[in-house]
Structures are given as C-alpha cells and as structure tokens.
Amino acid sequence: MTSLxxxxxxxxxxxxSPVAQAAYRARGAAATLAPLPRAAKDDALLxxxxxxxxxxxxxxxxxxxDTARAREAGTSESIVDRLTLTPERVRAIAADVRDVAxxxxxxxxxxxxxxLPNGIDLRQVRVxxxxxxxxxxxxxxxxxxxxxxxxxxxxxxxxxxxSSAYESNTALVRVLRxxxxxxxxxxxxxxxxPGENRDSVRELMRARGLVDVLxxxxxxxxxxxxxxxxxxxxxxxGTGNCHVxxxxxxxxxxxxxxxxxxxxxxxSVCNAAETLLVHADIADAFLPRALDxxxxxxxxxxxxxxxxxxxxxxxxxVVPATTEDWETEYLSYDIAAGxxxxxxxxVEHIRLWTSGHTEAIVTxxxxxxxxxxxxxxxxxxxVNASTRFTDGSQFGFGAExxxxxxxxxxxxxxxxxxxxxxxxxxxxxxxxx
Amino acid sequence: MTSLxxxxxxxxxxxxSPVAQAAYRARGAAATLAPLPRAAKDDALLxxxxxxxxxxxxxxxxxxxDTARAREAGTSESIVDRLTLTPERVRAIAADVRDVAxxxxxxxxxxxxxxLPNGIDLRQVRVxxxxxxxxxxxxxxxxxxxxxxxxxxxxxxxxxxxSSAYESNTALVRVLRxxxxxxxxxxxxxxxxPGENRDSVRELMRARGLVDVLxxxxxxxxxxxxxxxxxxxxxxxGTGNCHVxxxxxxxxxxxxxxxxxxxxxxxSVCNAAETLLVHADIADAFLPRALDxxxxxxxxxxxxxxxxxxxxxxxxxVVPATTEDWETEYLSYDIAAGxxxxxxxxVEHIRLWTSGHTEAIVTxxxxxxxxxxxxxxxxxxxVNASTRFTDGSQFGFGAExxxxxxxxxxxxxxxxxxxxxxxxxxxxxxxxx
Numbered sequence: 074m075t076s077l078x079x080x081x082x083x084x085x086x087x088x089x090s091p092v093a094q095a096a097y098r099a100r101g102a103a104a105t106l107a108p109l110p111r112a113a114k115d116d117a118l119l120x121x122x123x124x125x126x127x128x129x130x131x132x133x134x135x136x137x138x139d140t141a142r143a144r145e146a147g148t149s150e151s152i153v154d155r156l157t158l159t160p161e162r163v164r165a166i167a168a169d170v171r172d173v174a175x176x177x178x179x180x181x182x183x184x185x186x187x188x189l190p191n192g193i194d195l196r197q198v199r200v201x202x203x204x205x206x207x208x209x210x211x212x213x214x215x216x217x218x219x220x221x222x223x224x225x226x227x228x229x230x231x232x233x234x235x236s237s238a239y240e241s242n243t244a245l246v247r248v249l250r251x252x253x254x255x256x257x258x259x260x261x262x263x264x265x266x267p268g269e270n271r272d273s274v275r276e277l278m279r280a281r282g283l284v285d286v287l288x289x290x291x292x293x294x295x296x297x298x299x300x301x302x303x304x305x306x307x308x309x310x311g312t313g314n315c316h317v318x319x320x321x322x323x324x325x326x327x328x329x330x331x332x333x334x335x336x337x338x339x340x341s342v343c344n345a346a347e348t349l350l351v352h353a354d355i356a357d358a359f360l361p362r363a364l365d366x367x368x369x370x371x372x373x374x375x376x377x378x379x380x381x382x383x384x385x386x387x388x389x390x391v392v393p394a395t396t397e398d399w400e401t402e403y404l405s406y407d408i409a410a411g412x413x414x415x416x417x418x419x420v421e422h423i424r425l426w427t428s429g430h431t432e433a434i435v436t437x438x439x440x441x442x443x444x445x446x447x448x449x450x451x452x453x454x455x456v457n458a459s460t461r462f463t464d465g466s467q468f469g470f471g472a473e474x475x476x477x478x479x480x481x482x483x484x485x486x487x488x489x490x491x492x493x494x495x496x497x498x499x500x501x502x503x504x505x506x
Numbered sequence: 507m508t509s510l511x512x513x514x515x516x517x518x519x520x521x522x523s524p525v526a527q528a529a530y531r532a533r534g535a536a537a538t539l540a541p542l543p544r545a546a547k548d549d550a551l552l553x554x555x556x557x558x559x560x561x562x563x564x565x566x567x568x569x570x571x572d573t574a575r576a577r578e579a580g581t582s583e584s585i586v587d588r589l590t591l592t593p594e595r596v597r598a599i600a601a602d603v604r605d606v607a608x609x610x611x612x613x614x615x616x617x618x619x620x621x622l623p624n625g626i627d628l629r630q631v632r633v634x635x636x637x638x639x640x641x642x643x644x645x646x647x648x649x650x651x652x653x654x655x656x657x658x659x660x661x662x663x664x665x666x667x668x669s670s671a672y673e674s675n676t677a678l679v680r681v682l683r684x685x686x687x688x689x690x691x692x693x694x695x696x697x698x699x700p701g702e703n704r705d706s707v708r709e710l711m712r713a714r715g716l717v718d719v720l721x722x723x724x725x726x727x728x729x730x731x732x733x734x735x736x737x738x739x740x741x742x743x744g745t746g747n748c749h750v751x752x753x754x755x756x757x758x759x760x761x762x763x764x765x766x767x768x769x770x771x772x773x774s775v776c777n778a779a780e781t782l783l784v785h786a787d788i789a790d791a792f793l794p795r796a797l798d799x800x801x802x803x804x805x806x807x808x809x810x811x812x813x814x815x816x817x818x819x820x821x822x823x824v825v826p827a828t829t830e831d832w833e834t835e836y837l838s839y840d841i842a843a844g845x846x847x848x849x850x851x852x853v854e855h856i857r858l859w860t861s862g863h864t865e866a867i868v869t870x871x872x873x874x875x876x877x878x879x880x881x882x883x884x885x886x887x888x889v890n891a892s893t894r895f896t897d898g899s900q901f902g903f904g905a906e907x908x909x910x911x912x913x914x915x916x917x918x919x920x921x922x923x924x925x926x927x928x929x930x931x932x933x934x935x936x937x938x939x
C-alpha cells in the first residue's frame with residue numbers, strides 16, 4: 074500500500090525520542106518472539122546463562138564502579154551489599170536463568186475451547202503480552218531475572234533500573250543481548266531504557282500503545298509514582314502491610330511461632346507482618362508470652378492503649394501507637410499491636426488499613442477460619458501459617474516477577490502465566506451471521 | 507481500637523464529596539456481597555426482573571422526559587430510538603436479568619489448588635472485584651444489564667450514564683435498589699453516581715483505592731478520556747477497527763459472503779469490518795465481485811491506488827483512501843480497501859492500524875491460516891468466519907459486560923468470570939519458614 078510505513082522493516086526512527094525508538098524496536102522484537110516455540114526461547118536462555126558465567130569478570134568490574142560510587146556518596150553498607158555482584162552471585166543468577174529455562178512455556182496453552190452450536194470452533198489461547206516495561210530499584214539481579222522471565226513468556230522487555238546500578242545493568246544487558254543475538258533471536262528483545270534521568274521514566278510511563286504493561290518493583294514511593302502517572306497499564310506490586318490476627322480460640326504456642334516468624338524471619342520483605350491484632354478474650358494468656366517472644370527477636374512493639382497495659386513486667390520495648398502506625402509498612406524490627414473485641418472488628422481493622430497483601434489468622438476454630446477467609450479481601454489469607462509463605466517460589470511457581478497487590482489481571486505472586494494475555498481463535502467454514 | 511473508624515458501620519460521611527460517599531457506601535455493600543452464596547444473589551436478580559415488569563409504567567414515563575428533551579434538542583431519530591424504552595423493551599430487559607440469574611456463579615470457583623511439599627494446602631479462589639464503576643452513553647438498558655452482571659458476580663456497581671438518559675437511569679436505579687433491598691441485600695450495591703456534570707466523572711476516575719475497576723462503554727472519545735485520565739484501573743473496551751484479509755488461496759464465494767456480512771450485517775457495532783485487504787494474486791478474480799457485492803449492500807469503498815483501478819465498470823461507489831482511512835472506525839456503510847503483496851504485508855498493515863479487536867482471514871490454505879493466526883495480535887482472529895462473531899453471546903458466555911481490547915486482565919468478550927479477581931488461601935498447621 075502506498076502509504077504503509079514498514080513497521081517491522083525499520084521505521085523512520087530519526088523523528089522519535091530515544092525511548093520511543095527503543096519501544097518501537099521492542100515491538101518489532103515482540104512480533105518475532107510471539108510465535109516462537111519453546112525450544113528457541115530455552116536455547117536463548119541457556120545461552121544467556123553460559124554467557125553470564127563466561128563474562129563474569131566484565132560484569133563484576135562494571136559493578137565495582139557502581140559500588141565505588143555508592144560508597145563515595147556515603148551509601149549505607151547494607152544497600153551497597155544489595156548492589157554488589159560477586160563471581161559467586163553471578164553464578165547464582167546464571168543458575169536462576171537455567172531454572173527459568175526448565176519451566177513450562179505458558180504460551181500456546183489452550184485456556185478454554187469448545188465447538189459452538191453453529192459449528193464454529195472457538196479456542197482461547199495464551200499469548201505473550203508483547204512489550205513489558207520493568208521499572209526497578211537497586212538490585213542488579215532483577216535485570217537478568219526480569220529479562221529471563223519475559224523472554225521465556227515470549228515478551229520483549231524494556232528495563233529501567235536505578236541510576237545507582239547503571240554500570241552493572243549496562244554490562245549485564247550487553248551480555249544478555251549478545252547471547253540472545255547469538256541464539257538467533259532479536260537482540261532488541263532485551264533493552265535498557267536509554268537515558269539516566271527521570272524524563273525517560275516519564276516517557277516510558279506515557280508510552281501507551283507501544284508498551285503493553287509496566288511493572289514497578291521497589292519501594293512504595295516508586296510504585297505510587299508509576300501507578301499515578303502511567304497511562305500504560307500498570308501491575309501494582311509489593312507493598313505489604315500484613316496482619317497477624319490471633320483469634321480467641323488460638324493455640325498459644327502456634328500463635329507465638331507464627332507471629333515471630335511472620336515478623337522477624339526476614340523483616341525487610343513485603344510478606345513480613347507489620348501489625349498484630351489480638352482477640353480480647355485471649356489477650357491475658359497470649360500477650361505476655363507474645364511480648365517476650367517479640368523482645369527476644371529484637372522487635373519493638375507499637376501498642377494501642379489496651380496492649381500497653383501488658384507492657385509492665387514484660388521484657389518488651391513498647392511504645393504507644395499512633396494512627397500512622399496502623400498504615401505503616403515498617404520493613405524493620407517493629408510491629409504495631411492492638412486488641413480487638415471480635416473477629417469482625419479484626420476484619421474491619423484489616424480492611425481499613427491493609428495494603429491488601431497477606432493476612433494470617435491463628436485459630437483452632439473452623440468457623441473462625443472460614444469467616445476470616447471469606448471476609449478478608451487481600452491477595453492471600455493464611456490460616457495457621459506464617460505470612461511469609463506468600464511467594465512465587467513457596468507457592469511452587471518456580472519463578473516470580475513480583476507480587477501483585479491489585480485485583481485486575483493478576484493478584485498475589487506472579488509467575489510466567491501472569492506475563493501472558495490470551496486471544497480467541499474462531500475457525501469456521503465460511504460462517505456468517 | 508480507640509482510633510478505629512468504623513468502616514462498615516458508618517463513616518463520618520459529612521466531610522466527603524457525594525461521589526466519595528457513594529464509593530464508600532459501595533465498598534460497604536461489596537463487603538456484604540462478597541461472601542454471599544449464589545441463591546441470595548439470584549433471588550435479588552429475580553426480584554429485580556419482577557420489579558421491572560411491575561413498575562414498567564414508572565420507567566416508561568421517566569424515559570418519556572428524556573426522549574422529549576432529546577427531540578427538543580434536535581437529536582437524530584436514530585439516537586432517540588436507542589434512548590427509548592417501551593413496555594416491550596422493559597420486558598426484554600427483565601428477561602435478560604432472568605437469563606443472568608440462570609448463569610453459573612463465578613465466585614468461589616477454585617481456579618487452582620495443590621498441597622505444597624511442606625504440607626500447606628494452597629487454593630486460588632475466584633472472588634468479586636469489589637466496586638465496579640461503569641461509565642456509559644445513551645442506552646438505558648446498559649443500566650440494568652451492568653447492574654445485573656455486577657450483582658451476580660458479587661460486585662457493587664457505581665453507574666454513570668449519560669445526562670441524556672438521566673431521568674430513565676434514575677427511575678431504573680430506583681426500581682433496582684428497591685428490589686435489591688426487598689431481597690435482603692444492601693441497596694447500595696447499585697448506585698447512580700451523583701451529579702450530572704463532568705466533575706463527578708472526573709472524581710470517579712480518580713477514586714483509586716475506593717473503586718476497583720472502571721469499565722467505559724461507549725464511543726472512542728469517551729473511552730480515550732477514561733483511559734487517559736483515570737488512576738483507577740480501567741478495562742478498555744470496544745473500539746473496533748476490524749480487518750478482513752482475503753488470501754491468495756481464498757474461496758471466492760466464501761470471501762464475498764464473509765466480507766459483506768462482516769461489513770454490512772450491522773455496521774454500527776464494534777465487531778463490524780472497517781478495512782478490506784486483498785492479496786494481489788487474487789485481486790483480478792475477487793475485486794470485481796467484491797466491489798459489486800459491496801455496492802449491493804450500499805457500502806462506499808475508500809480505495810487505495812491499486813483498488814481504484816478496479817472501480818471502472820463496477821457499480822461500486824469508490825473514493826480514494828487517505829492515510830486517515832486506515833485508522834478510521836467508520837461504524838457506517840463505508841470500508842477502506844487495499845491490495846497487499848503477501849500475507850506478511852497484510853499482517854504488517856493490520857498490526858500498524860488495528861485497534862486490536864478482530865481480524866479475519868479467508869483462505870483455503872492451512873499454512874496461511876496458521877501463520878495469520880500466529881502473527882496477528884488482536885483479541886480475536888477469525889479463520890473463514892465473519893468478524894461479527896466476536897461477541898459474548900455468540901461465544902456462549904450468556905452475557906457480556908463489554909469487549910476488552912486491552913491485554914491485561916481480560917481480552918475479548920467479557921462475561922461473568924472477567925468481573926472477578928482471585929485470592930489465595932494458604933492453610934497450614936502452624937507452618938513457619
């Protein structure tokens with residue numbers, strides 16, 4: 074057609090911004106990836122894993138520039154540690170890529186199918202989303218992880234890491250692209266979003282029609298910005314203001330174990346508990362033990378007026394809770410605590426303050442477990458289990474691109490199927506209406 | 507807890523805007539609806555159907571005010587007709603509600619479940635979305651239709667119809683709320699968004715955290731506004747720039763039938779075809795017949811340079827196509843037409859211009875059908891069938907809340923399951939990590 078711009082065969086890129094150029098190239102790559110059989114994608118993933126091992130020195134050297142810059146800027150050692158890539162860590166990242174290659178391919182799965190009364194064959198088939206944008210913070214392993222999951226699910230990925238990991242991410246993406254190209258797939262399946270400043274992030278968030286979905290991974294403020302400013306559809310991830318509710322009929326040993334595990338096994342992650350709610354009827358029996366156990370785990374308790382009454386004679390560090398404590402995701406050795414007069418009041422509190430991630434109930438009552446499960450509206454409800462189980466790997470998904478706290482598309486830990494959409498195939502013999 | 511605002515038992519509403527008040531009331535109703543068994547919801551639906559029939563006169567009278575006002579404003583008779591409710595049409599709407607009651611309840615379905623290696627039982631269960639906002643244009647039957655589908659799927663609904671149907675929608679919602687209340691469910695499960703001006707729509711679009719999803723139903727400009735201005739997650743619906751591609755190996759009779767049916771059986775709907783692409787090898791045999799058949803159906807052809815060459819000696823009305831024609835959803839007796847040199851060029855054209863709704867191929871070649879199906883990235887790909895089959899009722903879903911043209915959450919015709927999310931239930935015996 075005379076007026077047809079060649080979509081796959083090279084656009085007049087010169088008029089476009091670098092971000093739009095990258096997005097167009099990603100669309101072209103996505104069109105190539107979509108119909109690929111599993112073997113072609115797995116070959117590329119294995120080539121990536123090999124390349125990461127062969128070129129470890131190059132990656133570690135680039136990472137050294139990031140960590141040196143971070144230290145110069147006075148970054149805390151814990152954050153520098155999260156940024157650091159050692160040869161051992163690169164090997165672990167390569168092993169994760171091989172694990173992704175071993176997972177089943179979600180693309181092509183027939184989700185439902187039937188022959189309609191008029192004889193038309195209808196099939197709903199899983200297809201890639203297309204172009205996935207990932208906006209993430211410090212840890213450079215996300216670069217490889219996200220690229221591997223997107224590639225396995227037939228998507229092209231646009232990666233926008235933090236500027237603090239710029240050298241590491243640049244080196245990693247160079248290695249990934251070389252490996253993808255070497256395996257016969259388009260290198261543009263994996264791209265770093267050009268530009269180090271915020272304008273390029275903003276442009277990525279407004280690239281509706283070019284980018285199919287944006288997944289922010291990082292702190293609450295990053296996620297809030299992406300959710301509020303994007304016109305591209307977003308999958309909200311990660312914020313976890315998780316609750317443990319100890320019911321009137323709880324087993325006390327179990328309740329203490331689950332509370333301490335939920336709070337303190339790894340406080341920096343989104344599935345750690347941030348608030349304890351205790352039924353008034355069990356408070357006398359439970360709270361003294363719970364406060365001591367939290368103290369042993371090094372946890373400070375932000376207590377409402379009724380919980381504070383139990384602080385005397387306890388080893389616990391107890392401070393008065395403010396309203397703000399109910400909505401805080403501490404990600405530290407802190408927990409808010411309150412007493413409720415009923416399961417319904419616990420549910421009411423949770424529905425008001427939760428980020429909708431994970432809430433646990435400890436109870437021996439089947440009725441209470443059932444009611445809590447029905448009334449709580451979060452991605453995951455745990456009955457007599459730690460909040461820490463909300464995790465793609467714990468759930469047996471083999472991989473996780475994040476934990477969605479929204480209700481559309483995907484909710485809870487997202488594995489490979491959550492990186493796909495579907496399309497309907499209607500097959501007839503000349504059928505008309 | 508001392509600081510706990512009572513979420514379900516009445517907020518301090520006075521400080522909130524009318525739209526926020528409605529949204530809060532909807533959240534309360536949604537919390538009540540979520541755990542309801544099917545029978546309770548079906549009873550309410552049957553009560554709605556009965557009430558619509560009993561109170562038909564009240565509804566038709568209110569509708570008369572809208573149609574009178576529309577005629578005074580010089581609205582075209584075809585639009586006045588879409589706005590009009592007759593006793594017969596109200597009966598048909600009531601019958602549709604009974605059909606919804608007869609459909610299976612999606613809520614509670616276990617989507618997947620397993621026992622994890624550590625003995626935890628994991629179940630993913632279908633749950634309502636919560637509060638669904640519908641922003642829609644003229645036709646007042648959407649008011650009842652959307653409310654019935656939301657209620658069946660356990661969702662509270664906030665309805666924002668057009669001001670031209672204000673009296674009709676007010677009367678309908680009054681009848682619906684009375685019936686819902688009479689059936690023992692919260693009347694606030696069904697609400698009209700207060701306010702007739704655009705500020706209330708804007709507020710609805712920004713009610714993130716209160717409203718779980720917005721579904722715009724109407725023209726392209728309405729949908730564009732909602733998609734671009736909402737912070738609430740949106741399901742994009744409806745725009746259909748659908749293509750019919752006639753392959754080199756097409757059966758000519760079938761191709762003519764499918765073309766004419768796709769374009770002219772009902773041109774005003776989103777699954778009608780808007781562009782014809784013809785393989786160059788079959789153009790001599792196909793185009794003269796196609797142009798005559800389109801002329802018989804009253805269709806004007808907006809033709810590229812190569813198609814124009816076939817206009818001489820045809821009865822067709824042929825005008826030159828501009829670039830704009832490739833992206834136009836005519837919704838009228840018009841079609842754009844072009845010649846392509848290969849299936850790949852057809853796909854390239856489609857990927858560039860389509861709204862991603864439905865594309866059809868007519869071919870006797872299994873290879874071509876397979877390749878077209880793989881490469882076209884739209885909600886529905888039809889092989890030797892009319893584009894007009896992309897429809898919830900044709901697909902056997904029994905009901906349709908709209909046709910999603912986005913890739914997240916739902917794609918293609920949306921039935922009851924598409925009005926749900928899921929949550930995970932993790933059940934242990936005191937499991938910790």
